[in-house]
Amino acid sequence: MRKYGGLVHAVGVFASHRGGNFAVLFGLTASVLALAVGFSVNVSQLYNARSSLQGVVDAAVTSTARDLTTGVTREADANKSVQVFLDANSQAGILQANQIVMDRLIVDRTANTVQADAHVDVALYFPIFSMGDMKRVTASTTALYSDRNIEVAMMLDVTGSMAGQKIKDLKAAASNAVDSFLGNQDPTRPRVRVSIVPYANSVNTGALAASSVFVETNASQRKQAPGNTSAQAVSARPDYCATERKGADQYSDAGPGSSMVNRDYLLSTFAANSRTAACPAAGLVPLTANADALKNVIKDFVASGGTAGHIGVQWTWFMLSENWGSVMKASERPARMDQKRVAKYAILMTDGEFNLSYFDASSVDEVYNDAGKEPTRTAAKTLCAAMRGKGIEIFTIGFDLKEANAEATLKDCASADSGSIKHFYQAATGAELDNAFQAIARNIETLALTK
Numbered sequence: 001m002r003k004y005g006g007l008v009h010a011v012g013v014f015a016s017h018r019g020g021n022f023a024v025l026f027g028l029t030a031s032v033l034a035l036a037v038g039f040s041v042n043v044s045q046l047y048n049a050r051s052s053l054q055g056v057v058d059a060a061v062t063s064t065a066r067d068l069t070t071g072v073t074r075e076a077d078a079n080k081s082v083q084v085f086l087d088a089n090s091q092a093g094i095l096q097a098n099q100i101v102m103d104r105l106i107v108d109r110t111a112n113t114v115q116a117d118a119h120v121d122v123a124l125y126f127p128i129f130s131m132g133d134m135k136r137v138t139a140s141t142t143a144l145y146s147d148r149n150i151e152v153a154m155m156l157d158v159t160g161s162m163a164g165q166k167i168k169d170l171k172a173a174a175s176n177a178v179d180s181f182l183g184n185q186d187p188t189r190p191r192v193r194v195s196i197v198p199y200a201n202s203v204n205t206g207a208l209a210a211s212s213v214f215v216e217t218n219a220s221q222r223k224q225a226p227g228n229t230s231a232q233a234v235s236a237r238p239d240y241c242a243t244e245r246k247g248a249d250q251y252s253d254a255g256p257g258s259s260m261v262n263r264d265y266l267l268s269t270f271a272a273n274s275r276t277a278a279c280p281a282a283g284l285v286p287l288t289a290n291a292d293a294l295k296n297v298i299k300d301f302v303a304s305g306g307t308a309g310h311i312g313v314q315w316t317w318f319m320l321s322e323n324w325g326s327v328m329k330a331s332e333r334p335a336r337m338d339q340k341r342v343a344k345y346a347i348l349m350t351d352g353e354f355n356l357s358y359f360d361a362s363s364v365d366e367v368y369n370d371a372g373k374e375p376t377r378t379a380a381k382t383l384c385a386a387m388r389g390k391g392i393e394i395f396t397i398g399f400d401l402k403e404a405n406a407e408a409t410l411k412d413c414a415s416a417d418s419g420s421i422k423h424f425y426q427a428a429t430g431a432e433l434d435n436a437f438q439a440i441a442r443n444i445e446t447l448a449l450t451k
Contacts, residue, residue: 042124046135049122052095054139060085061116065143068114069445071191072184079105082116095120103138115142149335150444151287152181153195153319154347155312156301157399158280160200161352163303166399169430170349175295177347177437181444182291190289195319196297198280199312200305201271201356202241202263206283209240211327212256216265223247225260228327241279243267244311244359244379251382253321253390261314264358270367276305286319286332306368309354310380313346313413317387320344337391345444346387347437348413349397353406354380377409384413393447395440397425399433421446 064081067073073081079102086100103117119138127133156174158167174196181194197203205213214225215237224247243264244250271278281302285294318324325333335342354376361367369375384394396410407426414423421443425436 042135045124046122046137049095049120050137050139053100053118053120053137054141056086056089056095056100057116057118057139057141059089061114061141061143065114065145066445067184068145068147069191071186071189075107075109078107078114082114086118112145112147113142114145115140148191148340149342150181150192151195151320151334151342151344152192152347152444153197153287153316153345155197155199155309155316155349156298157307157309157312157350157352158198158200158282158301158303159305159307159352160276160303161307165430166351167301167303169433170399171298171301172430173434173437174298176434177441178291178294178298180438180441182289182294185289187289193287193289194291194294195285195287195316196294197284197312197315197319198282198297198301199308199315200280200303201274201276201308202243202267202279202305203311203315204279204281204283205240205242205261205315206285207240208284208286208327209237209242212260212324213240213242213263214260215263219265222262222265224249225262227258228256228260238268239263239278240283241267242311242315243308244314244357246359250359251379251386253317253323253386255321255323256327262359266358266361266364266367269364270356270358271305273364274306277302280305284315284319286328287334288332306356307350307352307354308356308358308376309348309350309409310357310376310383313348313380313383313387316346316348317383317392320346320387320392321390343444343447344392345447346392346394347397347440348384348394348410349399350401350406350410351399352401353377353403354409375405377405380409381412388415393423395423395425395443397427397433397436397440399427400429401426418447 060082063085064073064078067081068075068078082105083102086102090100100118100120103119106115117140119136121134121136124133124135154174156170162170178194181192185191211228216222241263242261245259245261247259249259267278282297282300285297288294320334322334322336356368357376357379358367360374366373388394393415394413396414398407398410401407411424417423427433427436
């Protein structure tokens, strides 16, 4: 204690010395220290102001770019959108009562970018020399937006193995995905449309059946179906179920005018023997921006039947193919493939191995894949490759998968990963399934901006 007491006493004597060079030196030192402290405070103040301003401008431009992408905001209204955001956040962080001034906003329709330059005038805590009382802080941000339309078709597994908690988890995750895709857009000018394709023993094609599904009434008709211009008259169509296409069009998206899709003659007997529904109670829904219509179908999902995954893949492709527009309502028709103006995505989800097919079975006992037949997974992968070849990007989700073949099929079907965006997801729980759908929704938004 005596040591430190002596030091304090010495400093006190130095500071109180009124004569000679000591007082002058102490005064100069104190002034320099005061200037240094003031300068340091000002630098910190300006740094924090610039950081706050940059954060607000970043958020304003990003938000506006997103709204331009989804159609909520028109290009002509971009300036107003950014200004409203800046006004609402003009007191963010250290800015307090400072008014953010937007110097300019540039919407580049060629590069699809939004750029905003803004500034605030900050009143300094310690005016020093040439710094004056005020200092201007600026910030600039550029964000991409997209004017491309987005079409998403989701293949959803409603087979018997999905019964119980798993079908509940799927209903929740698929409904949330619909909201993520279709939320925050102008319903009168939608940029995003979504289709769902529930599948099991077959696919329920609903209103499309009359113009696209050929009902085989005897074994001799188990071959490529005719085009719908010469469709077979069916006085009492048993249901709206569809199995595979057959013949030359099996692995193509040629429209039903070329050949209809078969309702295999073996389907009814197979369903009766396995005591399962011939096709899901829930019918497919072509592309729509009506979230309620999609969610009303999803909430009534019932689990029943085997995993004819390639049939689900086939109809998922048809929902995205412009060749199928002729049998759909105008609002449901897929856009012509033009990657500058439209982006098309398929999401294929299953909880197990694709395990049954009709096209290569010679009897109902052979519908489940037996040795020597073409595996269903091979047909699915062939369809996936053809779909990717047409410019459709594929994401896949395995839900509580137990079979190695199931995982391998989904990995083979998925598009190649690009950067941080992956295309195959594994989910063991309902929460993970929901997360997978949400990650894909975010990835699709990112891809629509960057590709």
